[in-house]
Amino acid sequence: MTTTRPTLTVLDDYQGVALTSADWGPVRESHDVVVLRDHLPDEDAVVAALEGSEVVVVMRERTPFPASTLARLPRLRLLVTTGMRNAAIDVGAATARGVTVSGTTGSSTAVPELTIGMMIALMRGFAPEDAAVRAGGWQHTIGPGLSGRTLGIIGLGRLGVPVARLAQAFGMRVIAWSPNLTPERARPHQVEAVTKTELFAQSDVVTLHLPLSERSRGLVGADDLARLRPTAYLVNTSRGPIVDEAALLEALQAGRIAGAALDVYEREPLPADDPWRSAPRTLLLPHIGYVTTDVYREWYGQVVEDVVAWRGGEPLRVVTP
Incomplete structure (x- = not known):
């Protein structure tokens, strides 16, 4: 049988x-x-x-x-x-x-490491320079370093804290905000707790490290992105829906921010015709933060x-x- x-x-x-x-x-x-x-x-x-x-x-x-x-x-x-x-x-x-x-x-340190790597790759133009070298070119872009810049972390928790430590090792000033963050909780990590408005206005780079929930869905909207300086960057290795993707795409297309590095999206895998695939000033990865x-x-x-x-x-x- x-x-x-x-x-x-x-x-x-x-x-x-x-x-x-x-x-x-x-x-x-x-x-x-x-x-x-x-x-x-x-x-x-x-x-x-x-x-x-x-x-x-x-x-x-x-x-x-x-x-x-x-x-x-x-x-x-x-x-x-x-x-x-x-x-x-x-x-x-x-x-x-x-x-x-x-x-x-x-x-794991995988996501914090990737976050810093994406910041450097985006700001220094690794992807376009790599493509240019392979096509026979040489030196087309220029961008800022990390030292002396301000990193704004949204979500100073399990992933946000190690990102802060890595950024500080590169000489960055680190500020942070989340709905429940207090100065007392931020201080042991040598991080300054600020308001959400202050974070977007002061940051050279904003990075997200919050879990997706009904509270965090759409947390970063058009008004927040409008507070970023034209030289500022946004990095999202958390979850796509935390950011208003339409507002971010519009800000990039209009040249109102310097760039965005994304490892996560509203729809995954990205459809072949998704507008993100042709978005300007972006570094796009296929959700490999933990991989x-x-x-x-x-x-x-x-x-x-x-x-x-x-x-x-x-x-x-x-x-x-």
Whole structure:
């Protein structure tokens, strides 16, 4: 008598590294493992790909799991997300349907490092100079350095603090604002807490490090961008919807700010005809702030632990509504 083994599906493995980032042997003892590299564009595609899966592994917020999708996946019993916070999963709906949601922990310097790297690359014109050299040219752009400039950080938390430290190492003055930031909380980090208006008026570079929520959605609007000097830059490695994208695009096209470096967008992956693909004075990356070999080894290693623990009846790192 043959029995059908349950299936575990790994979603959105864009680089094709999920299976080499951890030892999946303990998982293969109980499950057939399927890896999907291409993004599933809509709910119907998600359901068609996962209707036979008992366990699904998701990479951050690349694929949404609202209540409507969960209702169409009756075989799903475990949903594992990298990270402990995933706004794309309706955890309450999953829990109500008897689906366990587990996550992974760990901190990384990947996003702060990328933030500083994007600042330098944008301000010094790395991308256009690289393209010019490859086309036979030589020296076309000029831009400011970091030392002596003012960095405005929106969100002085888990990611904002290390960004502040890195910026200070380059000789930058650092100011910060968030809805709950106080001078007392900012002072130990040698950061000056300012008002939101002051931050946009004083900053040479503004960088965002807040989670996406109903409070933060659209937090940076046209009025804020209008306070930036024409020589100022904006960097967003947080979430696209925190910034009014239409207002930012208009400010760039009108030349009212010097440039923007973006790793996140309202729609991901960006559609082929998205206006961001041709936006002027921009450095665009495909949401790779956390994408390093070190992070993936840690996350996928913990994914394996989550699956094995759940299979043993003692789920690890359970995400609750």
